[in-house]
Amino acid sequence: MTSREILEKVKSGEISVDRAAEYFSREPFEELGYAKLDLHREVRSGFPEVVYCSGKPDAFLVQIYRRLLDAHGEVFGTRADPHQYELVKAEIPEIVYDPVSRILKYEKPDKKRSGRIAICTAGTADIPVAEEAAQTAEFFGSRVDRLYDVGVSGLHRLLSRLDVIQAANCVVAVAGMEGALASVLGGLVSNPVIAVPTSVGYGASMHGLSALLTMINSCANGIAVVNIDNGYGAGYMATQINRLAEPRE
Numbered sequence: 001m002t003s004r005e006i007l008e009k010v011k012s013g014e015i016s017v018d019r020a021a022e023y024f025s026r027e028p029f030e031e032l033g034y035a036k037l038d039l040h041r042e043v044r045s046g047f048p049e050v051v052y053c054s055g056k057p058d059a060f061l062v063q064i065y066r067r068l069l070d071a072h073g074e075v076f077g078t079r080a081d082p083h084q085y086e087l088v089k090a091e092i093p094e095i096v097y098d099p100v101s102r103i104l105k106y107e108k109p110d111k112k113r114s115g116r117i118a119i120c121t122a123g124t125a126d127i128p129v130a131e132e133a134a135q136t137a138e139f140f141g142s143r144v145d146r147l148y149d150v151g152v153s154g155l156h157r158l159l160s161r162l163d164v165i166q167a168a169n170c171v172v173a174v175a176g177m178e179g180a181l182a183s184v185l186g187g188l189v190s191n192p193v194i195a196v197p198t199s200v201g202y203g204a205s206m207h208g209l210s211a212l213l214t215m216i217n218s219c220a221n222g223i224a225v226v227n228i229d230n231g232y233g234a235g236y237m238a239t240q241i242n243r244l245a246e247p248r249e
Contacts, residue, residue: 006023037071047236051075052077053078058084065095069092074107076104076136076139077105078102078132080102080103098131100131101131102128103135114141114142114143114242114246115142115143115245116242117145118165118167119133119146120150122177123149125176125198126148129196130196133232134231136234141243142238147161147165155184162188168191169191170193170245171192171194172235172238175196175215179214182195183215185220192224194225194241196225197225198228224237
């Protein structure tokens with residue numbers, strides 16, 4: 001249970017104050033020997049710990065997923081592969097894997113989402129990074145509008161959805177090649193734009209460095225830039241902005 005759920009149960013009389021006190025008196029992390037699970041991260045930051053799956057030994061990954069699910073009632077991981085999905089699924093049959101975003105998760109079925117985030121891609125090849133951002137934001141409780149393949153080579157596609165984009169509390173611009181989409185969006189909206197350079201492109205794109213430099217040097221205002229292919233970081237930050245615009249009760 002989350003800290004908020006504990007407090008709600010105390011308020012409704014479902015659990016006693018003493019039982020709640022036991023929960024809050026636990027160690028802020030759980031020592032597994034190979035990992036220290038930060039079970040109090042949500043108390044401090046409002047977001048539970050997320051698993052970066054790539055490179056983790058099989059047995060460690062499975063146990064990390066099991067413990068986080070037991071502690072929070074849901075679990076979210078990025079950069080997982082099909083092999084890791086099959087391993088975790090053997091322990092947690094209800095786990096869900098998306099091969100496009102490489103997200104491996106289980107989330108509460110009754111989750112409420114609020115606010116509005118618009119996630120835009122320049123091209124179809126940018127969708128894996130955009131989906132990582134979108135599913136991260138949704139897992140953390142944001143509503144997301146997806147506007148894919150609206151890059152500058154056909155600007156009319158973007159302008160046809162301008163009403164949706166301008167209504168969002170935050171806009172995420174995901175683009176490779178020269179990364180111009182972020183600058184265009186920055187000049188069209190009043191709310192923050194998070195630019196995500198991707199490694200999509202030919203040789204001189206230098207695996208996303210060209211898009212990164214374009215976005216950092218944008219002449220449009222209100223643009224922040226995350227690391228190359230860092231959809232997770234964009235989804236996280238977009239949710240922070242969305243929460244400021246749509247305060248939770």
